[in-house]
Amino acid sequence: MTEKLQSAIVVDGLTRSFPGVRAVEALSFEVGPGEIFGLVGPDGAGKTTTLRMLAGVLSPDEGSVLVAGVDVVRDPEAAKHALSYMPQRFGLYEDLTVDENIRFYADLFGVRGAERNTRSAQLLQAAGMSEFRRRLAGKLSGGMKQKLGLVCALIHRPRVILLDEPTTGVDPVSRRDFWRILYELVAEGVAILTSTAYLDEAERCHRVALLHQGKLLFCDTPANLKSRLGKDVLSVTSSDPRRVRGVLEQAAGISSLVLTGDRVHAVVDRAMRRIPEFQALLAAAGVSFDAMQQVAPTIEDLFVDAVSGGAPHA
Amino acid sequence: MSLIRLLAVARKEIIHIRRDVRSLFIVVIMPVTLMLLFGYGVSLDLKHLPICVYDQDGSQQSQDMLKRFQASEYFHIERAVNSYSAVSRALDDGSAKMALVIPWDFSRRLRDGAPVSVQALVDATDDNTANILIGYTQAVLQSYSARLQTDWLQQRGQLLQPATVSVETRTWYNEDLESSDFIVPGVLALVMSVIGTFLTSLTIAREWERGSMEQLISTPVTAMEIMLGKLIPYFVLGMFDVAVCAVIAIVWFQVPFRGSFLTLAVSSALFLTVVLALGFFISVAAKNQFAASQIALLVTFLPAFLLSGFLFSIEQMPVFLQWFTYIIPARYFVSVLKDVFLKDTPMAMLSAQLIPLAAFACVLALVAARTFHKRLE
Numbered sequence: 001m002t003e004k005l006q007s008a009i010v011v012d013g014l015t016r017s018f019p020g021v022r023a024v025e026a027l028s029f030e031v032g033p034g035e036i037f038g039l040v041g042p043d044g045a046g047k048t049t050t051l052r053m054l055a056g057v058l059s060p061d062e063g064s065v066l067v068a069g070v071d072v073v074r075d076p077e078a079a080k081h082a083l084s085y086m087p088q089r090f091g092l093y094e095d096l097t098v099d100e101n102i103r104f105y106a107d108l109f110g111v112r113g114a115e116r117n118t119r120s121a122q123l124l125q126a127a128g129m130s131e132f133r134r135r136l137a138g139k140l141s142g143g144m145k146q147k148l149g150l151v152c153a154l155i156h157r158p159r160v161i162l163l164d165e166p167t168t169g170v171d172p173v174s175r176r177d178f179w180r181i182l183y184e185l186v187a188e189g190v191a192i193l194t195s196t197a198y199l200d201e202a203e204r205c206h207r208v209a210l211l212h213q214g215k216l217l218f219c220d221t222p223a224n225l226k227s228r229l230g231k232d233v234l235s236v237t238s239s240d241p242r243r244v245r246g247v248l249e250q251a252a253g254i255s256s257l258v259l260t261g262d263r264v265h266a267v268v269d270r271a272m273r274r275i276p277e278f279q280a281l282l283a284a285a286g287v288s289f290d291a292m293q294q295v296a297p298t299i300e301d302l303f304v305d306a307v308s309g310g311a312p313h314a
Numbered sequence: 315m316s317l318i319r320l321l322a323v324a325r326k327e328i329i330h331i332r333r334d335v336r337s338l339f340i341v342v343i344m345p346v347t348l349m350l351l352f353g354y355g356v357s358l359d360l361k362h363l364p365i366c367v368y369d370q371d372g373s374q375q376s377q378d379m380l381k382r383f384q385a386s387e388y389f390h391i392e393r394a395v396n397s398y399s400a401v402s403r404a405l406d407d408g409s410a411k412m413a414l415v416i417p418w419d420f421s422r423r424l425r426d427g428a429p430v431s432v433q434a435l436v437d438a439t440d441d442n443t444a445n446i447l448i449g450y451t452q453a454v455l456q457s458y459s460a461r462l463q464t465d466w467l468q469q470r471g472q473l474l475q476p477a478t479v480s481v482e483t484r485t486w487y488n489e490d491l492e493s494s495d496f497i498v499p500g501v502l503a504l505v506m507s508v509i510g511t512f513l514t515s516l517t518i519a520r521e522w523e524r525g526s527m528e529q530l531i532s533t534p535v536t537a538m539e540i541m542l543g544k545l546i547p548y549f550v551l552g553m554f555d556v557a558v559c560a561v562i563a564i565v566w567f568q569v570p571f572r573g574s575f576l577t578l579a580v581s582s583a584l585f586l587t588v589v590l591a592l593g594f595f596i597s598v599a600a601k602n603q604f605a606a607s608q609i610a611l612l613v614t615f616l617p618a619f620l621l622s623g624f625l626f627s628i629e630q631m632p633v634f635l636q637w638f639t640y641i642i643p644a645r646y647f648v649s650v651l652k653d654v655f656l657k658d659t660p661m662a663m664l665s666a667q668l669i670p671l672a673a674f675a676c677v678l679a680l681v682a683a684r685t686f687h688k689r690l691e
Contacts, residue, residue: 055532058690076688080534091529095333096326107322108533149529 007066008033008160008191009054014063016049023049025214027063031191031207033159036182038205039195040299046214047195048088051164054193055085068159081109084158086149088165094138098129101137102152109156116155123151126181143174150181161185163194167201179204199300210303217306222299229297229305231255232271234278236264238289247285248278256305265298267305319535323543327517331547337513345505345555349562352501353494360446364392366410368401373421379432379458383414388450405437412436412447424462495570498563499651500624503585503644505559507614509552510589511596515610517544518597518686531688541683545590552586553579563655573654577661581654584671585647589614591678598686618644623652643674 009031016024024046031037039047052058054065056076065072068082092101099120106116124130127147132140137148146166153161161182167175182192194205202208202222209219218225238244244264245257253274258265268274271294282289331337365383369376383389392410395401404410415433417423423430434451438444521527530540560578563569593610600606620626621635622644628636639645646667653659653667661668 052528052690057528057531057688077534077536080532083532085529085532087525087528087532089525089528091526093326093330093526094524096329100326100329104322104326105533108319108535110316110318110534112318 006033007031008035008068009037009193010064010066011050011054012064014050014053014060014065016053016058016060022214024053024060027211027214027216029209029216029219031160031193033189033191034186035207036186036192036194036205038202038208039193039211040197040199040202040208040303041195041211043197044213045211047211048164049214050211051085051162051193051195055083055162056080057085081156082158083160083162084153084156085162086153086164086166088168090145090149092137092145092149092152095136097134097136098124098140098148099133101148102155105152106155111156119155119157120151123154123181126177126184127151128177141171141174143170143178146170147174147177150178154181154185159190161190161192161194163192165195165197168197199298199303202299208299210299210306212303212307218302225299225302226297229267229302231267231269231297231305233295233297233301234266234268234271234274235291235293235295236266236278236282236289237262237291238264238287240287243285243287244282244289247282247287251278251281256301256308258300258304260300265295265301267297267301315536315538320539320543320546323535323540324546327544327547330517330520331513331551337516340513341509341551341555344508345559346562348505348508349498349501349559349566352504353498353562353567360443361387362390363388363411363443363447364409365389365412365414366393366395366401366404367391368395368398368413368415370396370418371416371420375421375424376416379416379455380414382454382458386450386454389454401435405435408437410437411443412451414451427466494567495656496652497625498567498569499655500622500648501563502556502559502582502651503618503622503624503647504615505555506552506582506586506647507589507618507644509548509555510586511593511610511614512607514545514548514590514593515596515600515606516603518594519600519603519606522601523603528690531690537686537688538683540688541594541686545594548590548593549583549586552590553582556582556586569655571655572658574658574661577650577654577659577664580661581647581650581664581668581671584668584675585643587675588643588671588678591675591682595678595682595685598682614644617642618648621645622648624648640670643671646671646674 007030009029011030012028014024014027015022027046027050029037039050041047049058053060054067054072056067056072056079060073063073067079070079070082072079093104096104102120102124103116106112106120111119121130124133127150129144129147129151132144137145140148150163150166167178170178182194186192196202205222207219207221208225210217210225218228220228236244236248239262241259241262241264245259248254248257248264248266254266254268256267258267266274266278275292278292331341367380367383369380380391384391393404395404398415401413401415405413413435415435417430417432420430420432432455434448436444436447518527521530556578560571564571592614596609596613597606600609618624621628621631621639621642623639624644628639628645631639650664650667650671653664
């Protein structure tokens, strides 16, 4: 990044333990203004704990966090004016209407009068929710709730936005609205840190950090991450991908296997060479498949390969 | 401290209360219900207690004596029986609380000037009632024997009466010895314990349970603004209920109100602060609505009910319990309430109650404020 000097978020050596678990261990990264940074990893990787420490609602054991130039560890309250945090669980009030929820958060951030009205109208418009202003938040669909959460989080024009799995359980239309709003913010120079369990969503981020058991595995742009794999990926499409995986698990020289939808991805050294061998194996086992071809690696391939010990760590 | 943020929290809390039927019920219906329940239901006055008589003598004189029992408003002669087994049946089935047995030689011994005893069999399952019955019986019989003595002296031409000392009682503050007069003011303490602690014990716990706390503490709102913003609506509701209860007590139950409304307002405000701070503290500590509400009932409603002097006189408690009541804030408030309704004690003379209340209010508010942090875990 060229704007390293004015990083919106600087995390250095962040560590936090819970009884029996090191939830986050020596985590360091930076996020610049106008950047969408993705925290990716399975449940329990430490994403939520990291976001909570960045938001100033959980104290770290060690390490420092600067958000918009403010030391969050030392003075969490000062940082809260500049940031906005959307927890994973719906954090608004279901017995308040859409407007009442927005009004509440606007008041907390000191956004008043005409400014509040214009801002909320504009955000509701962008979220496609203008007609639901008088509806109780509890009566909104899951996607609408998340969008309302985002509207409340954006009412005070934060410079840093922290989102914890914002699109989990959200319908595709709302998800698209959601990302459109995020891209508009980024264009205004806002820094966004979002965690996600969806690896395909990670590809929408400018940079991605892969977390595993509280540690940072890789941190790079999606394109660079994929090239980091240093291996080929063979994709087998089948109506019964589980059996395909079962057969391929017996084969030698496969550094990892990923099952997504109706496809099995096998990370191997030289993809083209292995095709005949795999075809023979599947035929011998009596497992039919529709296609077998080399594909470009995905972040998920890299992640699974790294976790299963195939690829060298960053 | 930002007034805008404080008011935002207060406004949100009012919406929660307005849209939650249960809290509306507790605020509006419960005070009235409790007032009526205690005003009518709990009467410590014993009147028209059913008794049965076994008059073995059946003479003019024995009937004369029984008439005195009949004339008293404390007794009601439920039935006359003529065997001991009937007496014990009446006591067993509870149709009589006491049985009077007049011996067969009652009138003869009186005529002879010999001492005579009347047997009183008392159902003492409720020792309080039994004691009162014995007291009333002795009083009736004493006046009866005094009358007999006078008659006896007069018959012998003795017009001078022996000097006697008698007690002329006049009850102050509650002239008619109406128990509702001292129970009804105490209900205020009960109502406010519920409003104050029970309702507020839910507010913070609810935010944790619903997951809204995490987002709330990520905003610039301060812990103090959250606390005051949440408590102010309940304070206003509590004061409103004080007024409602006072009006019911004065207008409906005709409890005299001899003190000043200022004293009532000041002591109520202090007690409300105590129970609100306690409720907030419980809510912060419990983090879960069910546990919080149970704890709230245990630490405020029960002591206010049992140990405040509201129903049960503190002086009659075992000594260690009497000491224990000093840490029950309701004790001071109930004491002020009784004074404010039944006496006209100047506020300065109530300082023995008001100062401890104020101290509780300060300490608990401070503890509540210090316990609540804008932090997870």
